[in-house]
Amino acid sequence: MKNTYFYETSIGKIGITENGEGITHLTFTDKKIPANSEIKETALLAEAAKQLREYLSGQRTSFELNLLPEGTDFQKKVWEVLKTIPYGNTLSYKEVAAAAGNPKACRAVGMANNRNPIAIFIPCHRVIGTNGKLVGYAGGLKIKEQLLQIEKI
Structure with missing residues (x-):
């Protein structure tokens, strides 16, 4: 099961998804969430949002998150x-x-x-x-x- 939560940022609403181990998706809309995802904020999502906001405000230059993209x-x-x-x-x-x-x-x-x-x-x-x-x-x-x-x- 994945969890997705939406955050207001300086560039608009951002959706972040995690699978319990790491971040799997980021979306620029609240209209689309990954399949098998529940809308629920978790500690991992809150940390990702915190780091994203720090980046967007110029206070962070790199991310310290476990990223787990799926692809070829x-x-x-x-x-x-x-x-x-x-x-x-x-x-x-x-x-x-x-x-x-x-x-x-x-x-x-x-x-x-x-x-x-x-x-x-x-x-x-x-x-x-x-x-x-x-x-x-x-x-x-x-x-x-x-x-x-x-x-x-």
């Missing part, structure tokens, strides 16, 4: 690369593809970013186009821009 092996490899992008930095899709071991997999990296179930905590907002432009984001480009502004990128 390639997606998980991409998400591991994303977690290595330092606060205040960005990489292009091409650079992430190379770091994931397949320099020609730019589109696949884009799809893995799109399917990142734990945005912000797994910082897919730090991935930009090769030309330096902001490209796609589950929460919308406005939120991506806000997150990058918090990090002063």
Whole structure:
């Protein structure tokens, strides 16, 4: 059984889900929750929300949470690369593809970013186009821009 709880933040309502061991999802809406999830705040969710609010206020540069995203092996490899992008930095899709071991997999990296179930905590907002432009984001480009502004990128 998973638990989901919704929090008001400076970038809007955020839903965070945990499975008793770690964080499994983050959503930018209260209209969609993962299957088999009960709406209930737990200590783990409260801690995740606390760390998220600290990040959004510029007081935190990294997260200390057990993240348990579900996906394909390639997606998980991409998400591991994303977690290595330092606060205040960005990489292009091409650079992430190379770091994931397949320099020609730019589109696949884009799809893995799109399917990142734990945005912000797994910082897919730090991935930009090769030309330096902001490209796609589950929460919308406005939120991506806000997150990058918090990090002063």
